[in-house]
Amino acid sequence: MNTGDVSGAVTLDSVNSVTFTQDTDGNIILHCAQDGLGSDEEAESMPKRLRLSKDDTDDSPDTPSSYSVFTLPISESDESFEVTMTATEMKDELEEQTKCDVCISQEDENLSSSHKSSDMSAVSQAWFTTKEDKDTLVNKGHKWKQGMWSKEEIDILMNNIDSYLKNRGIQDPTEIIFEMSKEERKDFYRSIAWGLNRPLFAVYRRVLRMYDNRNHVGKYTQEEIEKLKDLRQKHGNDWATIGAALGRSASSVKDRCRLMKDTCNTGKWTEEEERRLAEVVHELTGTESGDMVTQGVSWASVADMVGTRSEKQCRSKWLNYLNWKQSGGTEWTKEDDLFLIRRIAELEVKDENEINWDILAEGWSSVRSPQWLRSKWWTIKRQVANHKELPFAVLLKGLQDVAEAPSPPVNKVVVVGSRSANASPSPVTALQIPVQIPVQITHVSSSDSASGTPESGTITLNSGALQAFELLPSFHLQPTGTPGTYFLQTGSNQSLPLTLTANPTVTLTAAASPGSPDQIILHSLSADSLTENVTVQMSHPGIIIQTVTSEDLPDPLNQSELTTEQDLANEEPESKEKEENSGISDGTALIVPSPSSFIPTSDITTDSVLPVGSLTDPILQNQEEGSD
DNA sequence: TTACATGGTAAGGGTAATTTGAAAAG
DNA sequence: CCTTTTCAAATTACCCTTACCATGTA
Structure with missing residues (x-):
């Protein structure tokens, strides 16, 4: 199925110059001259006015503040439309400058120059490679996002790419990414990083991965693995070459090689192996048997010393079993499930990414490790078929209801979410209390029925x-x-x-x-x-x-x-x-x-x-x- | 030359999801 | 006893950061 035909897609190429003013309610009015709207023959000189109102469902410190933009109806014939504009970090500026001219023009030089006047996108406009750079910026109050990209971020990125393409009249982003010279694609990454609180290099890598069709090829076949072994012999760590020969991306073959040490065992761990693993971990981290060790372990070194297992195997065994076993862990129960959901709910975080699993795992004897706890959460969460669509709060509440329901475990039917009437694009959260449906x-x-x-x-x-x-x-x-x-x-x-x-x-x-x-x-x-x-x-x-x-x-x-x-x-x-x-x-x-x-x-x-x-x-x- | 921006690589810690296999249930 | 189901362990494809290097350029 192709999602390319999602209707209602926003057109971002309405290149006009717009002016912000503020009304008495504090709403920001965006005056938009109606000249550049492309093919629109009806050269309606009526200016379109848009009201920016803050979307308060999204005021968490880490997510971009977004503004919803609605057209104010001016005439019947006026084709109304609705846009959501992400105004990350621009918020402050908007608020202090009640009037400003912003040119969203074909030339994104203009676009960037209008941004350049400030440090609004300091994070996303810098390449930055060091920790110090990051700390400096964070200390200055900039948001710095890292870790897995959220759906929202990806959406922003895709939209940015989309508008870049439209402005340039380019169809295929891979043209820019893989074919153009540095010079030709100048400012590409800079432009598409706009609105994201990640450094350019993160955006850059994300985009490369996304559009590299040798990167999502799927499972390695046995032949591929054989071939990979050969190529490894021949080319060592030249992943680019090996990848090219296999039709896989460099990072893919590199990752695959990490999984197969020639001396690796598979399947169940022997007691001897477990003993050795524990010994090695404690030795390398300067800890003692019984201590919880959940980070700061060099798994590559551990694997070297264990000998018969890869680094991933070692890590997984340690964090998901052995450490817990040795430090006197107890079994995870249904009650723990419930407790976990409650604890997460108590945190009152807006987004799952804000959960600090280390803290959550502390002093909880049936938790094997913070990492393990997180995956536990995932298994709970995934019992909800559509968990990906549900707002975090709704999901959580639903799970809580389910878990706390006194009803017998058999035949439990659960529905999360309820219909929020029609139309009103009201905040998705809070109002919709998930319920169990009898x-x-x-x-x-x-009627008929001939049944006996x-x-x-x-x-x-x-x-x-x-x-x-x-x-x-x-x-x-x-x-x-x-x-x-x-x-x-x-x-x-x-x-x-x-x-x-x-x-x-x-x-x-x-x-x-x-x-x-x-x-x-x-x-x-x-x-x-x-x-x-x-x-x-x-x-x-x-x-x-x-x-x-x-x-x-x-x-x-x-x-x-x-x-x-x-x-x-x-x-x-x-x-x-x-x-x-x-x-x-x-x-x-x-x-x-x-x-x-x-x-x-x-x-x-x-x-x-x-x-x-x-x-x-x-x-x-x-x-x-x-x-x- | 330095200093800095940009673009790139390898290594390795990590996540999310599937596969496997042993035990439990039918 | 055999087959099916279940569930946790094991595995794996893919993701992201860090450290470091190369090159271009002001």
């Missing part, structure tokens, strides 16, 4: 309750007549993964939830006699039933049927794929209790999340393609 499964005694058992039986699902819904191959909704109530109907030849036993009605989960009148009735028309006439009632507004099948997307036909119903307009439970990024994708969702192995996350990732811009991150794209 799901009732009853037999329907409706009007009595109903318990419905148990293969293993996790929601699997039933996930596996629904396709369906459509039919209004039942009762407002907000629909039949959700599957195709006749598709059997639900439901089996009936002998029990009348079953509530899959019974958590406290806001009473809600809205119901969805699922009516299976499966040919399978056992599953005939099964109705699933769910009472909650805005449940999204995500059809996640192995073939990915729901049947488009059914989708369209679904959306034609007028009263589905507000409550329409399933619309995600359709609606793309029209703003209502916030927060509604579905947790799944099923093993992660099953859920293809590919279809719920980027499309609805990619906010603006028409470029796709090739890395993401690659991952999607690969996940088939």
Whole structure:
């Protein structure tokens, strides 16, 4: 699937000169002369005014402050549009200079010169290689982001690249990156780094990796590995040459070589190996058996001394098991799960990246290491199929509810997120309290049904309750007549993964939830006699039933049927794929209790999340393609 | 020449996700 | 007893920083 056609992509090439003023409410008004709008024949001289209002969902110290820009309606014919402008670090300037001229012009010399007048982007406009440089800047109060790039950062980067390309009339970014000379691409990196709190060299590397198509090739085959060994013999550490010969990037082959020491064992560690590992670690770090050692270890040296294992194996064994074992660690329990979620919630961080795992892990005997704890969090988090889309706070609250639910562990159905009505692009967080949704499964005694058992039986699902819904191959909704109530109907030849036993009605989960009148009735028309006439009632507004099948997307036909119903307009439970990024994708969702192995996350990732811009991150794209 | 900006490499610490394999359950 | 499922350990593809070097240029 291609995300390139995400609708509503923002056009950034409306090159006009604009003027900021401030109104009495403190809003910044952006006056924008209507001359340069490209092909627009209607040379409407009416100036377009935009109001900049601070987006307060995003005021964490580490994330860029962003301003939403809305057009103020001037006339009916005025094509309104909406832009989100990231104004990182420019905030202060904007606030103190109530009036300034900014030229967003074709020539990005202008662009940079207007920035140059200040140190607003000191971080992203410097190459900087040393720690001291970093410290100096940080001490001066500049933000310095490092570590994994967040989705937001990538979006900014992609947008920057996009507008650079548009300004230059270049189609393919790889032209600039791999073909142009230094001179020709002068200022490329400088321009695209704008708005990011990372030094240029970080941006530079990120971009190289992103667009190097020899970099996301996937698993090494056995032949490749053999060939790699040969090449290694021949060329030593000349990774560029080896990579070229293999059709892989230099860093890829370098990394692969790190995994294979000729003397490496695989599989389970022997006691002797473990003993040696412990000895070596303690020796190299000047610590004693029983001490917690979670950083400051040179794993390359450790591996050398251990002899039979690679550095990664050593590190992994130590941080995920051995150190904990030796310092008297205790087993991780379900309670620990809950405790972890609570602890994280207590931190009240806006973003996962702000969590200090070292501190969190301190004095917690069932935690094997901070690194391990972090991965533990990941496994918890990934039980939520769409965790990638959910705002951190929502995810957290949802998990907390789930974990604390007193309900029996069997048949737990959890849904995170609720529908935030329509339209209003209101803050995604806070208001939307994830709830557990009671799901009732009853037999329907409706209409026809020739089935012999009007009595109903318990419905148990293969293993996790929601699997039933996930596996629904396709369906459509039919209004039942009762407002907000629909039949959700599957195709006749598709059997639900439901089996009936002998029990009348079953509530899959019974958590406290806001009473809600809205119901969805699922009516299976499966040919399978056992599953005939099964109705699933769910009472909650805005449940999204995500059809996640192995073939990915729901049947488009059914989708369209679904959306034609007028009263589905507000409550329409399933619309995600359709609606793309029209703003209502916030927060509604579905947790799944099923093993992660099953859920293809590919279809719920980027499309609805990619906010603006028409470029796709090739890395993401690659991952999607690969996940088939 | 120095000093500095830019662009580049190798090494290695790290993360995120999948694969593997043994134990538990059917 | 055999097969399937489950779950944690092991593995691996990929990511990011640091240190250091090369070259261009003011």
